[in-house]
Amino acid sequence: MPAALDDPFYYLHNFHTLLDWISERYHDLLDGDEQAFIEDFRALPRASQALLVRMVMRKGTLFRASKLNYPEIGDTRDAAVPLLALGWVDAAAELDLAQLFGLLTLGEVDACFGKAPGRKAERLENLLAEYDGRRTFADWFPASSDCVYALGLMDICDRLRLMFFGNLYQDWSEFVLADLGIYQYEKVEIDTSARGFRERADLDYYLRLHRWRERFEAGEALEQLLPELPVEPHANPWLDARRRKLLFQVGQHCERCELLEAALGLYGLCGYPGARVRRIRVLERLDAHDDAFDLAQLANAAPESEEEQQHLIRILPRLRRKLGLPKEPPAGRASVQRIDLVLPQPPEPLSVEHAVLQHFHEDDAPVHYVENTLLNSLFGLLCWDAIFAALPGAFFHPFHNGPADLLSPDFHARRTELFDACLAQLDSADYLTSIRRTFAAKQGLLSPFVYWGNLDEALLDRALACLPATQLKACFQRILADIKSNRSGLPDLIQFWPAERRYRLIEVKGPGDRLQDNQLRWLEFCAQHDIPVEVCYVQWADT
Incomplete structure (x- = not known):
């Protein structure tokens, strides 16, 4: 095992590395809550720090106390006391029935709600009509000595992770995979001034795009989403690239849904590679053949890529035929x-x-x-x-x-x-x-x-x-x-x-x-x- 993983608190050291990196490079971007979190976290006993990091690195935000067993931490109930005092963890959070079922075994479901055939998902569906509202774990299980910890820090921790990685698809596992040698990275000299976000507004803008995409992928209605879609260019080039890509993808979705006017507008705004050809195709579908031909001619004079040129070779003859224009001789192609x-x-x-x-x-x-x-x-x-x-x-x-x-x-x-x-x-x-x-x-x-x-x-x-x-x-x-x-x-x-x-x-x-x-x-x-x-x-x- 790599030396870094010999220490049972390796994950805590990795978290400190992230906090130190952010404090050094992004101190001017941190808001009051984030600065307070870093200071208060460093002042915690090691066991409490470790328990918090264990929860942050696990999936979800709800954890049964009885399931948090880590030998290096010891009594996790004791370790949780400072976290409860700071309000970072809530042991009396109210749960709805779906959240509760996610924390229970099938046997516990039977003990609480009566034994019945079927899987937990089927039992939940049948019980939802009978049990509504939210209540604490103690209310659901008054005789149990167990409790549920609700972690309330994930927004802050996600923002810190975003500052470090510059994205939200990389996570804490990167440290472990690197320590294990599964992923090996080139060592690049990274200046202390090197960072993905230049100002706090950049960070907020990234999260704005991310949350919009989450709502879009969750299936929220376009009539609610489109007015909130960021269409104005952003000064940060790589953030603007994310914006333009998002507009292009939403345009494709509108095109598939036959919302052709919306697709045309989004393609016109995004300036993303491939958007010009998509505009031409949408104009064709709208029977705006003159506009489509004019745009295709403009593109053909200065193609943005070989890919666009390839599409134009197919599109222009079709448009000429629809407009009754004379054919042009086909371009010669090398034989293979x-x-x-x-x-x-x-x-x-x-x-x-x-x-x-x-x-x-x-x-x-x-x-x-x-x-x-x-x-x-x-x-x-x-x-x-x-x-x-x-x-x-x-x-x-x-x-x-x-x-x-x-x-x-x-x-x-x-x-x-x-x-x-x-x-x-x-x-x-x-x-x-x-x-x-x-x-x-x-x-x-x-x-x-x-x-x-x-x-x-x-x-x-x-x-x-x-x-x-x-x-x-x-x-x-x-x-x-x-x-x-x-x-x-x-x-x-x-x-x-x-x-x-x-x-x-x-x-x-x-x-x-x-x-x-x-x-x-x-x-x-x-x-x-x-x-x-x-x-x-x-x-x-x-x-």
């Missing part, structure tokens, strides 16, 4: 070689990709199932220092698996010189040494590009021997041009001929399967850059 195979259907769970792999694999021409992992990994290894550069706003806590601005439009621009230096190594043999050195030095560290589980030394050696540097450079530049879209869609298989220092990529399609848009874009790119690629269509032999 096709393979047609008829194979015996493999037993489950062998996939069609692995069936093709076995068909083509030879000792002197090995085939690997790599999909998106190989080229991304090679890119990540070569450009490791640029990706993990400690730029302002990129890293603000120790548990980043990549920079916070990875998918921001200016990610590459902010690091142009760094990436140029990395890619310049491909103009000589330096890249071979650099990739191998990073592969050895950074083994197992989390990266948004490197797939350690799919990249062993044998595959790395074959790839570096057979993939020309010029083709690697072209692929890496394409990944950098649109990280979100171009990290995926790569062919499934790669076959090497090490003795001849050559290779081919193979995209596999099973019966009834078709090429996806991102795959088509990669195939087109490969054909344009003389990267050997083939599409293998498989049919199963009749048995």
